[in-house]
Amino acid sequence: MQDNAALSADAYLAWWQLAGVESAVAEAPFNWLRPAPAALSGTPTAQPTEAPQPAKPQDLQAFHLWLETESLHPERRWSTRAIYPAGTTDAPLMIITDMPDPADVDAGSLLADRAGALFDAMLRAIGLDRSQAYIASLFFARPPGGMVEAADLTYAAARIRTQVHLARPKRLLLLGDRTIRALMPDDATPPANSLRNFNHDGGTVPVVATFHPRLLLSQPAAKAECWLALQSLIEEDRP
Template identity: 65%
Template sequence: MRGSLQKNTADLADAYLAWWNLAGVDCAIGETPTNWLRPAPAPVQASPAATETLPPLRPQSFDAFLAWLAEDAAQPERRWPGTPILPTGPAQAPLMVVTDMPDPADMSAGRLLADKAGQLFDAMLRAIGLARADIHLASLFFSRPPGGMVEASDLTMAAARMRTHVMLAAPQRLLLLGDRTIRTLMPQDEHRLPIFNHDGGTMPAFATFHPRLLLGQPAAKSECWRILQSLFEEMPQ
């Protein structure tokens, strides 16, 4: 009896579906009528305002690049208070030094690496036979945001800008100061290799502690001195 009942139920379901299929209902339906004969809609074209804006092209000469840093209103530093501290020193210098951003004392003095950190930095340069006038000195950011905090998008922009900067400055060696500078320009494990990738190729690079950290952690000076010795040995005599 049970098998006969199941068979009858299945036959009734098949007949019910066949009736609707003959009626032209062979798919799920809704309450709103659909015009199946209408032409397919044309693809929506993104308006020019909705498309992603490409970053402006950076100048491709050293002097034009420095002028662009000083004058371009789209630089992120224009959002921050204070007078910008722009790069100093010649192109094709024996050494280019890059720090992260001006310290509060730097903003007051109007130059990078001022105050006690600057005195220690000058001593570091003397240890390898150089002075400030010999080097090209720059920072990832040439002004200081409130609290010294920057957004990830600004760090990405600053890294790309610095790759162009290093290419145009064309120093013989590169010295990166501080953890934030190192992580931004040589991310992941690249800082273990003494090579920096810039827009025009590669160049030898060295990384060490920022003088501000050395002032608070004198024990780190021995490691810093070891790196400076390696830098001095690599420099053309």
């Protein structure tokens, strides 16, 4: 027993020596609880270094490449399939949804399956089809459970503003409550049945917000209100 106690004591002391402790006591007392001294006036203090921010893309093609290659996007933390925006500059209408639905992930494109069929009908009602629209989402991949952190939502909203600036659409259509609250937090009472101005990196563009097609599938009574919002997109073009 005494031999075991001695071995244990030696092992305990060896552990502390490896940790950098040379002695248990010192000659002079030291108040370990005293506050740290304040920096002297005029003495330069170390400033935290910020990570370098990547330069913003200067055109839509560069933006698409940036989405596909930049490692800082929050979607890189998720293992789900990426679905990138589709369309060209100067489209009559840019549509923004929140994120791919599970059916979109399976199909490899935004607004697919039953919600996509309803969305196509919505476009036809205002005289458009997908070939005339630029379609994007706040997040180009779906997070686990469809839940995102507030910081990621802020990042995605800023990214979309750059995208709108580079895409230069004539009109903007926001789909879904989460999209509206992220991009128009001061006016986020969906749906809005009249055009407003959306601020992006290079100015403003007329915008209208309405329900996402997936909600309309479960609440058909909301279709009438959605139709009023869609009409506001085309009323200014009428003679």
